[in-house]
Amino acid sequence: MAQKPSIPKGTRDFSPVEMAKRNYIFNSIKEVFALYGFQQIETPAMENLSTLMGKYGEEGDKLLFKILNSGDFLHGMTADEVANTSTLKLAAKFCEKGLRYDLTVPFARYVVQHREELALPFKRYQIQPVWRADRPQKGRYREFYQCDADVVGSDSLLYEVEIIQMIDAVFTKFGARVCIKVNNRKILSGIAEMIGQADKIVDITVAMDKLDKIGLAGVNAELAGAGVPAEAIEKLQPIIELRGTNEEKLATMKEVLKDSETGLKGVEELEWILNTLKVSAGVLKNEVELDLTLARGLNYYTGAIFEVKALDVEIGSITGGGRYDNLTGIFGMPGLSGVGFSFGADRIFDVLNQLNLYPKEAVETTKVLFVNFGEKEMQFCMGAAAQLRAAGVSVEIYPDSVKMKKQMSYANAKAIPFVAIVGETELAEGKVNVKNMMTGEQSLMTAEEMVKQLA
Amino acid sequence: MAQKPSIPKGTRDFSPVEMAKRNYIFNSIKEVFALYGFQQIETPAMENLSTLMGKYGEEGDKLLFKILNSGDFLHGMTADEVANTSTLKLAAKFCEKGLRYDLTVPFARYVVQHREELALPFKRYQIQPVWRADRPQKGRYREFYQCDADVVGSDSLLYEVEIIQMIDAVFTKFGARVCIKVNNRKILSGIAEMIGQADKIVDITVAMDKLDKIGLAGVNAELAGAGVPAEAIEKLQPIIELRGTNEEKLATMKEVLKDSETGLKGVEELEWILNTLKVSAGVLKNEVELDLTLARGLNYYTGAIFEVKALDVEIGSITGGGRYDNLTGIFGMPGLSGVGFSFGADRIFDVLNQLNLYPKEAVETTKVLFVNFGEKEMQFCMGAAAQLRAAGVSVEIYPDSVKMKKQMSYANAKAIPFVAIVGETELAEGKVNVKNMMTGEQSLMTAEEMVKQLA
Numbered sequence: 001m002a003q004k005p006s007i008p009k010g011t012r013d014f015s016p017v018e019m020a021k022r023n024y025i026f027n028s029i030k031e032v033f034a035l036y037g038f039q040q041i042e043t044p045a046m047e048n049l050s051t052l053m054g055k056y057g058e059e060g061d062k063l064l065f066k067i068l069n070s071g072d073f074l075h076g077m078t079a080d081e082v083a084n085t086s087t088l089k090l091a092a093k094f095c096e097k098g099l100r101y102d103l104t105v106p107f108a109r110y111v112v113q114h115r116e117e118l119a120l121p122f123k124r125y126q127i128q129p130v131w132r133a134d135r136p137q138k139g140r141y142r143e144f145y146q147c148d149a150d151v152v153g154s155d156s157l158l159y160e161v162e163i164i165q166m167i168d169a170v171f172t173k174f175g176a177r178v179c180i181k182v183n184n185r186k187i188l189s190g191i192a193e194m195i196g197q198a199d200k201i202v203d204i205t206v207a208m209d210k211l212d213k214i215g216l217a218g219v220n221a222e223l224a225g226a227g228v229p230a231e232a233i234e235k236l237q238p239i240i241e242l243r244g245t246n247e248e249k250l251a252t253m254k255e256v257l258k259d260s261e262t263g264l265k266g267v268e269e270l271e272w273i274l275n276t277l278k279v280s281a282g283v284l285k286n287e288v289e290l291d292l293t294l295a296r297g298l299n300y301y302t303g304a305i306f307e308v309k310a311l312d313v314e315i316g317s318i319t320g321g322g323r324y325d326n327l328t329g330i331f332g333m334p335g336l337s338g339v340g341f342s343f344g345a346d347r348i349f350d351v352l353n354q355l356n357l358y359p360k361e362a363v364e365t366t367k368v369l370f371v372n373f374g375e376k377e378m379q380f381c382m383g384a385a386a387q388l389r390a391a392g393v394s395v396e397i398y399p400d401s402v403k404m405k406k407q408m409s410y411a412n413a414k415a416i417p418f419v420a421i422v423g424e425t426e427l428a429e430g431k432v433n434v435k436n437m438m439t440g441e442q443s444l445m446t447a448e449e450m451v452k453q454l455a
Numbered sequence: 456m457a458q459k460p461s462i463p464k465g466t467r468d469f470s471p472v473e474m475a476k477r478n479y480i481f482n483s484i485k486e487v488f489a490l491y492g493f494q495q496i497e498t499p500a501m502e503n504l505s506t507l508m509g510k511y512g513e514e515g516d517k518l519l520f521k522i523l524n525s526g527d528f529l530h531g532m533t534a535d536e537v538a539n540t541s542t543l544k545l546a547a548k549f550c551e552k553g554l555r556y557d558l559t560v561p562f563a564r565y566v567v568q569h570r571e572e573l574a575l576p577f578k579r580y581q582i583q584p585v586w587r588a589d590r591p592q593k594g595r596y597r598e599f600y601q602c603d604a605d606v607v608g609s610d611s612l613l614y615e616v617e618i619i620q621m622i623d624a625v626f627t628k629f630g631a632r633v634c635i636k637v638n639n640r641k642i643l644s645g646i647a648e649m650i651g652q653a654d655k656i657v658d659i660t661v662a663m664d665k666l667d668k669i670g671l672a673g674v675n676a677e678l679a680g681a682g683v684p685a686e687a688i689e690k691l692q693p694i695i696e697l698r699g700t701n702e703e704k705l706a707t708m709k710e711v712l713k714d715s716e717t718g719l720k721g722v723e724e725l726e727w728i729l730n731t732l733k734v735s736a737g738v739l740k741n742e743v744e745l746d747l748t749l750a751r752g753l754n755y756y757t758g759a760i761f762e763v764k765a766l767d768v769e770i771g772s773i774t775g776g777g778r779y780d781n782l783t784g785i786f787g788m789p790g791l792s793g794v795g796f797s798f799g800a801d802r803i804f805d806v807l808n809q810l811n812l813y814p815k816e817a818v819e820t821t822k823v824l825f826v827n828f829g830e831k832e833m834q835f836c837m838g839a840a841a842q843l844r845a846a847g848v849s850v851e852i853y854p855d856s857v858k859m860k861k862q863m864s865y866a867n868a869k870a871i872p873f874v875a876i877v878g879e880t881e882l883a884e885g886k887v888n889v890k891n892m893m894t895g896e897q898s899l900m901t902a903e904e905m906v907k908q909l910a
Contacts, residue, residue: 005564005786008501008552013565015572016494016579023495035844037821037851037869040474044466045500045554045584046520051460065501068550070588072542083534087527094549095523097463099500109460110468117470119868121854124471129500133525135880156854158833165841280834282841293552331460366492378613388738389490389624396492399576399611402642413574414492430692 007087010142011136017363018349022145024362025348026127026176029147032169036162038123038149043106044092045129046097053092055105062088063133066095078391099131101147104327111152112331120153127345139346150340152327159339160273160304160323167308167319167341172285174348175357177311178318179287183294184270185301185322187253190263191239191292194256196233202295204228208240209293216240239292246274246290253292270301292331292382296320306341310351365394367454368418368434369411372398377422384420384432384447391455411437465589465597472818473804477600478814479817480629480803481582484602487624491617493604498561501552508553510560510785517543518588521550554586558603559782559795559897566607575608582800605795608780609713614794615728615759615778619743621734622763622774622796627740629803630812632766633773634742638749639725640756640777642708645718646694646747649711650687657750659683663695671695694747701729701745708747709752724758751775761796765806773802820849822909823873823889824866827853832877839875839887839902848910866892873909 007013014022046067053061069075073094074082082090100106103126111118127147127431136142149166151159164180171178188205192198203226207219214222219240223233238256242249250271257263270290277284294305296317303323310318321341328336352358368388370381371398378397396416398407411419421433432450435442445453462468469477485495500523510515528549529537537545555561558581560695562807566573582602604621606614618636643660647653658681662674669677674695678688693711697704705726712718725745732739747792749760751772758778765773776796783791807813823843825836833852840850851871853862866874876888887905890897900908 005506005568006503007499007506007568008909011499011501011570015569016496019495020496034820035847035849037849039471039820040478041471042469042474044462044468045586046463046466048461048463051462056587062525065525067554068523068546070517070520073546074542079534079538083536087529091523091528097462099522109462113460113462114468114470119865121865123851131500143501158852158854161837162852169844276834276837280837281837282845293871353518365489365494365514379731382616382731382735383737386620389692390737392489394489394492394580397613397617399609409881410574410576 007132008142009212010136010140010169012141012143016365020363021343021349021352021358022367024046024358025146025345025352026145027175029170029343030127032126032166032173033125033149035164035169036123038063038125038151041107041124041126042128043100043103043110043126045099045131045232047100047106047109049092049096049098051109052101052105053412054099056101060101065099065131065133066091066099067097067099068094100128101132102130103128103146104340106332107148107150107326108331111336112328112333115333118153118321121151121156121159122153123148123149123151141346145345147343147345148340149342150327150338152336152338152340155323156303157269157272157276160269162278163306163321163339164273164277165284167306168284168286170343171308175351176348176355177286177350179289179309180284180310181289181294181307182270182273182289183291183305184266185298185305186266187257187292188258188264188266188295188298190257190266191236193260195228195235197228197232200226200228202298204236205293205295208236209239242292246288249290249292250274250314266303270343273304297322300324302326304339313351313354315347315351318344318351320344364415364417366396366414366416367393368395368420368450369407369414369416370395370397370420370422370432371404371407372401373423377401377424377427380427380430381420381422381432384450387447387451387455390418391451393451393454420450463597465591465595466594467598469788471820475818475820476804476807476813477800479813480601480800480807481602483628484625484798485582486581487621487628488580488604491578491621493580493606496562496565496579496581497583498555498558498565498581500554502555502561502564502587504547504553505549506512506564507556507560508547509522511556511594515556519556520554520586520588521546521767522552522554523549524551534666536893546771555583557585558583558601558797559647560785562605563783563786566791567783567788570788573608576606576611577608578604578606580604596801600800602798602800603795604797605782605793607791607793610778610792612724612727612731612759615666616731618776618794618796619728619762622741622761623739623741625774625798625858626763629807631673631803631806631810632741634764634766635739635748636744636746636762636764637725638746638760639721640753640758640760641717641721641724642747643721643753644751645712645715645721646691648715650683650718652683652687655681655683655687657753659691660748660750663691675698689856697747701743704745704747705729721758727785729760740833755779757781759794768806768809770802770806775799817873819870821851821869821871821905822848823850823905824862824869824871825850825852825875825877825887826859826862827856828878829856830884832856832879835882836875836877836887838879839905842902842906843909846906848906848909875905 079276129143129145131143207222253267301322302325302339305322307317308319323339325337372378381397388395417437419435426433431444433444584600586598610729647656662677666674696889708722749762756777757780760777763774778794780792782793827833836852843850874890886899888899
């Protein structure tokens with residue numbers, strides 16, 4: 001036999017069971033999106049490179065998969081010109097299109113391109129693969145799905161509240177316990193302003209995040225090492241040691257940030273969000289925690305920042321997002337505020353796997369296999385199968401009257417829970433012998449009784 | 456404002472309404488696939504070019520989208536070497552990967568690569584986009600979805616029967632009347648054998664297909680023009696003029712093909728399929744018609760051939776498929792028989808559009824919009840919204856207390872059927888004024904009553 005064919009490194013085939021689990025995840029998320037009026041869109045896998053280049057930094061440009069122009073991609077370049085052009089520039093000459101790198105830039109492009117058709121605020125979600133020419137490693141792929149939801153065209157904090165509700169609803173559906181962490185970019189700006197160290201905000205949040213591991217003295221030493229002056233470190237003490245309920249934290253921050261208009265605005269926004277969640281929207285099933293060390297997407301987010309941690313599995317952030325003010329500015333449409341979030345599908349897949357949280361029905365495909373004993377019996381089985389399928393029961397008929405053992409091992413391989421046997425005796429009675437593959441129990445029944453029991 | 460961004464020619468954005476319609480189509484098809492035990496898989500967008508090249512003919516190789524290798528794709532080629540290498544060969548040097556061109560070759564690759572894990576017969580379906588560097592034109596795109604289902608590892612005709620049942624079930628679900636045409640490659644081979652014109656079989660089916668338009672004399676003239684000898688044309692007369700029920704046609708064919716073993720085998724197969732459909736599987740809603748002019752995929756199919764025509768819309772084939780014997784031979788795994796079919800998603804989309812067959816619920820997103828009259832009212836609305844969402848009703852709350860007109864125009868733009876109004880009076884009563892946007896009818900009710908009425 002020839003060499004086994006393979007797929008490009010960093011890519012994956014999704015086999016039936018994985019696919020069923022992924023469908024369960026995406027369908028559950030889609031149901032929640034729909035409950036809040038989010039609508040699905042899709043954009044092409046290929047975008048013009050002019051849309052993608054320069055949007056992800058220099059490193060990102062290199063990680064874009066570029067598509068060779070069809071036909072004469074050299075466009076009459078001479079050998080000399082080729083020799084004297086850098087690889088990166090040659091790539092730009094040879095390629096006009098690239099594969100999308102994320103769903104954010106294509107969404108921004110979509111909003112600008114379709115702005116006349118859109119009713120604002122526009123709530124969209126998008127579940128599609130993205131491609132990155134990253135070095136593949138455990139848990140990092142060159143093709144992976146992103147699952148993003150955004151509202152653009154409104155700065156109402158109601159959407160922050162609803163996003164937290166949606167995150168809570170999704171993980172409650174999954175039966176996975178999570179902590180929903182929130183922060184606000186304006187609070188971080190306020191802190192930086194207060195201590196006069198705007199450029200050190202990332203170092204500060206990174207150091208603060210280590211309090212549990214290295215203690216207060218350790219954090220202070222790290223801050224000093226990062227070049228934060230002693231006076232500023234002094235002022236940071238109440239923030240580093242911030243503990244207690246969200247209300248207590250907000251009260252402290254109000255005091256600490258009393259001289260920063262921006263900082264106070266951030267506190268006020270968070271206060272509104274947390275209060276509104278409490279008074280008006282029923283009780284969330286998961287905890288929402290104010291966490292000042294949350295600094296994801298710091299260059300991009302301008303208001304709320306979200307991040308979700310699984311409580312029962314050691315894994316990084318499984319969902320995140322935030323408020324931004326300038327999604328579409330890169331395409332010449334400034335001033336559109338929005339807020340969005342993204343479910344990490346691969347990590348959620350791993351969490352549900354590790355905690356064994358997939359419901360049986362989500363991975364079950366065929367419910368009944370009719371064993372095949374020959375032409376006459378099969379025709380009877382087809383009638384019964386038609387009745388079951390009409391009632392929504394997934395049914396297969398084994399295609400040939402081969403040995404029972406082979407037919408049963410097919411049922412086992414597909415984890416089919418019921419096997420239906422129609423031999424000469426059953427045929428004479430017009431009944432089916434239904435075997436429960438879990439318990440081994442068998443019972444003789446009519447097709448109608450099967451429908452009643454299995455539909 | 457900068458120039459509007461755009462997408463590569465031949466590609467499309469799918470906006471919410473189109474997306475909802477497409478989801479309705481794919482979900483309906485998926486439900487039927489599941490009832491027959493077909494399981495979904497997905498393969499990567501990128502395949503190794505060694506997997507794709509040479510599988511679609513010379514023209515196909517040119518239509519593959521190739522992905523430029525990352526980094527130094529020149530691999531140290533000198534300017535001279537570049538100058539002295541053809542564009543096609545350079546492309547092969549610069550690119551190791553390409554975008555999938557269809558779902559068949561990746562499926563064959565998948566089966567061979569995963570053969571040790573698969574329980575045969577293996578029933579899979581796959582719904583993913585494919586890419587072709589074709590010249591874009593009306594109805595032809597460079598990125599489009601294919602929707603394929605196949606069973607491999609069995610030559611049982613039961614699967615031909617079930618495929619016809621599935622096609623019937625899908626279009627019955629859609630409410631679209633279709634004709635399911637069937638033929639058999641062996642019958643066509645038998646005809647060619649009988650008249651000694653194996654190489655003319657395509658010309659013959661093409662000419663026969665024109666009987667209604669150009670009459671018998673016209674067909675015979677076209678056959679002569681295609682180089683079919685007079686004696687052979689004479690022998691073809693009963694086949695060209697074949698009319699009547701499927702039974703009558705089969706009876707005639709049995710007589711005509713009595714000296715061709717292959718031909719008779721084909722007749723026998725079709726006879727079994729049509730009889731089994733009739734006696735054992737309930738009544739199909741759509742007509743199945745034996746059509747000898749059906750010759751799709753002639754080089755590929757070895758048994759049954761299917762094709763579906765919409766009866767109430769002028770459009771080409773909307774679904775097709777057939778039995779093949781050598782899907783995986785190209786990857787060194789010969790002798791695996793299979794049968795498959797493919798729904799033409801774009802054309803089905805057009806058919807349902809033209810006949811206005813999308814159910815209201817399929818395109819409806821948000822069911823209730825709560826108008827926003829201010830902070831206090833909004834908090835009350837959020838409580839009601841939470842109750843409705845818990846009952847599965849899709850709800851939005853307008854994010855700001857702006858002018859009523861603006862809020863209502865949002866409801867109109869999203870075609871939201873119910874608008875819920877909570878002003879001072881309603882708030883005092885703890886009730887909601889629900890307006891039916893179709894009838895204009897308004898009624899005052901509690902959140903619980905809303906759930907009862909709208910869930």
